[in-house]
Amino acid sequence: MANLRLSELEVGTNYTAQELDSFVSTTDVVLLSTNENQLFTEPNREYKVTHEFEGFFEHSADDGEKYYRKKQAYVVEKV
Incomplete structure (x- = not known):
C-alpha cells in the first residue's frame, strides 16, 4: 500500500x-470540492x-461580523 501521509x-x-x-485528517486545512x-x-x-x-473570509453567525481566517484552503475538482 502506498504511503498516503501528505504534508502539503x-x-x-x-x-x-x-x-x-x-x-x-492530519492537517488543519479547508478543502473546497467542485462535486x-x-x-x-x-x-x-x-x-x-x-x-x-x-x-x-468567514461570516460569524454570533456577531454578524466578517473575519479573515489565516488557514490554508484548497480547491479541488474531479479529474
Whole structure:
C-alpha cells in the first residue's frame, strides 16, 4: 500500500480521494470540492488541486461580523 501521509498539496497535481482524506485528517486545512459533498465517496477517484489560498473570509453567525481566517484552503475538482 502506498504511503498516503501528505504534508502539503501542490496546485496542478492529482490526488486520490483517499490521499485527500488522509491529508485533511492530519492537517488543519479547508478543502473546497467542485462535486459538493461527494469528495470522499469513491476513495480511488482522482481530484486535481486547482487553487491554493493562504486564508479566507468567514461570516460569524454570533456577531454578524466578517473575519479573515489565516488557514490554508484548497480547491479541488474531479479529474
